[in-house]
Amino acid sequence: MKFDPIDRDLAESAVQLFERRYEQIRSVSPVFELNLFEEPSHAETLLDWASNGASVVAHEDGVVHGYIAGRFIKFYGATKALYAPEWAHCVSDEDDKLLTKMYTWLGREGHLSGTTVQIISMFVDDARSRDAMANLEFGVHQIEGVFGSRAAMNGPAMPADVVVRAATPDDLPAIVDLDRKLWEHLNRPPVSLGLDLTAYPHADLDAENAKYKVPRQGAYISVAERGGELVGFMSCRNGAQESRALRNMSVPHVNGAFIREDMRGAGIAQALLSDVLRWAKGESAPNVTVDFESTNPEAAGFWLSQDLRPLVSAFTRRISL
Ligand SMILES: CC(C)(COP(=O)(O)OP(=O)(O)OC[C@H]1O[C@@H](n2cnc3c(N)ncnc32)[C@H](O)[C@@H]1OP(=O)(O)O)[C@@H](O)C(=O)NCCC(=O)NCCS
Numbered sequence: 001m002k003f004d005p006i007d008r009d010l011a012e013s014a015v016q017l018f019e020r021r022y023e024q025i026r027s028v029s030p031v032f033e034l035n036l037f038e039e040p041s042h043a044e045t046l047l048d049w050a051s052n053g054a055s056v057v058a059h060e061d062g063v064v065h066g067y068i069a070g071r072f073i074k075f076y077g078a079t080k081a082l083y084a085p086e087w088a089h090c091v092s093d094e095d096d097k098l099l100t101k102m103y104t105w106l107g108r109e110g111h112l113s114g115t116t117v118q119i120i121s122m123f124v125d126d127a128r129s130r131d132a133m134a135n136l137e138f139g140v141h142q143i144e145g146v147f148g149s150r151a152a153m154n155g156p157a158m159p160a161d162v163v164v165r166a167a168t169p170d171d172l173p174a175i176v177d178l179d180r181k182l183w184e185h186l187n188r189p190p191v192s193l194g195l196d197l198t199a200y201p202h203a204d205l206d207a208e209n210a211k212y213k214v215p216r217q218g219a220y221i222s223v224a225e226r227g228g229e230l231v232g233f234m235s236c237r238n239g240a241q242e243s244r245a246l247r248n249m250s251v252p253h254v255n256g257a258f259i260r261e262d263m264r265g266a267g268i269a270q271a272l273l274s275d276v277l278r279w280a281k282g283e284s285a286p287n288v289t290v291d292f293e294s295t296n297p298e299a300a301g302f303w304l305s306q307d308l309r310p311l312v313s314a315f316t317r318r319i320s321l
Contacts, residue, residue, distance in 0.1 A: 001058050001059070001060050001065065001095075001101075002058070002059055002060065003056055003057070003058055003101075003102065003105045004056070004057055004059070005050065005054075005055050005056065005057070005111075006046060006047065006050045006055040006056070006057050006067060006069055007047075008043070008047065010057040010059060010064060010067070011043040011046045011047050011050075012043050013057075013059070013062075013063070013064035014043075014046060014057055014064050014067040014069075014090070015041075015042045015043050015046065016064075017064050017065075017066070017067070017090050017092060018042070018087060018090040019042075021090050022036070022087075022245075025123050025125065025126075028125060029123075029125070029311060031146050031246070031286075031287060031311065032245045032246065032311070033244075033245055033246065033247065033248055036087060036244060036245060037087075042087070046067075046069045046088065049069045049070065049071045049088060050069045052071050052072060053069065053070045053071040053072045053082060053083075054068075054069075054070055054072075054082060054106055054111035054112055055067070055068065055069040055070070055106075055111075056068050056102045056105050056106050056111070058091075058098055058101070058102055064092075065091065065092045065094060065095065065098060066089075066090060066091035066092060066095075066098045066099065066102055067089060067090060067102070068084055068088065068089040068099075068102050068103065068106065068120075069084060069088045069089070070082040070083055070084035070088060070118075070119075070120075071083050071084075072115065075117045075119070076193050076194055076195055079116055079117050079194075080114050080115050080116065080117075081115055081116075081117035081118065081119060082112055082115045082117075082118045082119065083119045083121075084119065084120045084121070085121045085243070085244060086121045086122050086123055086243060086244075086245055086312050087244055087245060089120060089122075089129075091128075091129070096128065096132075097132075099128075099129055099132040099133070100132050100135070100136060103136060115319075116318060116319050116320065117316060117317070117318050117319075118138070118316070118317045118319070119141065119314050119315070119316045119317075120133055120138065120314070120315050121142075121242075121243065121312055121313065121314045121315070122312070122313060122315065123245075123311065123312060124143075124145075124310050124311055124312065124313050130313075130315070133315045133317075134315075136317065137317050138315035138316060138317045139315065139316060139317070140294045140313055140314070140315060140316075141293065141294060141295070141314045141315065141316035142242070142291055142292065142293055142294065142313065142314040142316075143291065143292060143294050143300075143310045143312075143313050143314075144241065144242050144243050144246060144289060144290070144291035144310070144311060144312045144313070144314075145289065145290065145291075145303075145308045145309045145310040145311045145312070146246070146287045146288070146289050146308070146309050146311060147277065147287065147288050147289070147290070147306060147307060147308055147309075148307035148308070148309055149307070150307040151273060151277060151288075151306045151307045151308070152270050152271075152273040152274040152277055152306055157267060158224075158266060158267045158268055158270075158271045159226070159263075159266050159268075161226055161227065162224050162225070162226045162231065162263075162266075162268060162271075163224070163225045163226070164222060164223070164224050164225075164268075164271045164272055164274075164275050165222070165223060165225065165275075166220065166221070166222060166223075166275075166279075167214050167221035167222065167223045167233065168214060169214050169215075171214070171221075171223055171230060171233075172205050172212055172213075172214060173205075174223075174229075174230040175212050175221060175223065175230065175233050175235070176202060176203055176205065176212065178230060178232065178233050178258045178260070179202050179211070179212070179233075179256055179258065180200055180202075180203070181258055181260075182256060182257070182258040183195055183197065183200055184197065185258070185296075185298075186293065186296065190295045190296075190297070191293050191295045191296045192295070193293070211235075211255070211256070212235060212256070216237075218237065218238035218239070218249070218252075218283075219235070219236065219237040219238065219252075220235070220236055220252065220276060220279040220280075221233055221234070221235040221236075222234045222235075222272045222275040222276050222279070223272075224259070224263075224268045224271065224272060226263070231259065231260045231263045231268065232257075232258060232259035232260060232263060232268050232269065232272060233256065233257070233258060233272070234254060234256070234257040234269065234272035234273060234275075234276055235254070235255055235256040235257070236252040236253060236254045236255060236276050236279075236280070236288065237252065237253060237255050238250060238251060238252050238253070238285075239251070239253070240252075240253035240255045241253045241289050241291070242291050242312075242314075243291075243311070243312040245311075245312065246289055246311060246312060248286075250283075250284075250285055250286065251285055251286060251287050251288065251289060252276070252279075252280050252283070252285050252288050252289075253288070253289045253290065253291075254273075254276065254288065254289070254290040257269060257272070257299075264298070269302055270306070273306060276288065290303055290308065294313075
């Protein structure tokens with residue numbers, strides 16, 4: 001077996017390997033997008049990622065048995081990281097150790113130098129890749145999934161003095177305040193994302209692609225109000241999925257949720273999610289998706305209690321050099 005960086009010929013064969021695997025995955029979970037790479041093609045995208053990152057293809061006599069391609073990114077705006085999404089790696093069934101061998105080759109040949117964070121996303125059903133990465137000291141960092149039909153159906157009744165409604169433009173400053181608290185939450189242990197709080201990015205409501213805007217086509221923000229004050233919000237936007245295999249402009253993705261600390265555990269997030277799902281239904285959206293850090297116990301506890309079906313999971317390794 002030979003190991004080489006990806007080139008045009010190898011990219012075409014690597015794509016065929018992925019497409020066969022993806023067909024199996026879609027036969028179990030049709031929620032994944034059928035046409036992942038219409039423009040540009042999957043092979044072009046792989047080549048582009050590889051030229052801005054690192055890649056390896058395992059091949060023998062013209063047959064590709066596996067590949068990894070990753071782009072170098074700034075992890076949460078700071079650390080140099082390698083990011084290989086779920087469509088950017090695949091191994092054939094023959095060799096259980098191939099993913100490990102390819103990752104080892106990338107490191108030993110110096111292709112990962114300078115990265116102290118390495119992220120490989122994978123389909124949650126891909127038990128073999130998960131075990132291989134776990135043995136390489138990767139741990140689950142982020143989970144993305146789709147809500148099942150029982151979401152937000154049962155749970156505690158909301159306090160009588162809390163009203164859930166659609167956000168208005170006047171709510172936006174209060175939503176940004178709550179979102180800033182969400183950032184602080186994600187910076188604290190055990191999530192500890194290392195976000196730059198001094199450069200909080202969502203405050204500028206006039207920015208072209210501001211995270212929060214009301215009204216906005218294909219987006220909805222639900223808020224919880226008590227005594228004239230916002231105590232929580234949940235925002236969603238079509239096509240904001242992290243995973244390319246799940247990204248769909250007809251599918252809303254929850255891209256922000258926060259309940260004031262003293263109001264938690266009273267069913268407010270559940271009522272907001274019901275409101276978001278009601279809006280999505282009105283838009284004929286086939287699903288609603290969300291992603292969250294697995295180190296965030298409140299988020300993990302909440303979303304998984306809402307009949308969320310995890311579909312893609314990002315595995316991360318942090319190396320101190
Ligand atoms: C996650 C969050 C939005 C949940 O809000 P909430 O209003 O407290 O949630 P609810 O009261 O509607 O909880 C409904 C169910 O979720 C689950 N749940 C909620 N908080 C939980 C926690 N801390 N641990 C485990 N399960 C939890 C429970 O099953 C709960 O039902 P139960 O009380 O009958 O057991 C809130 O904790 C929060 O704002 N956290 C900080 C910000 C954040 O992490 N946002 C999510 C980013 S992806």
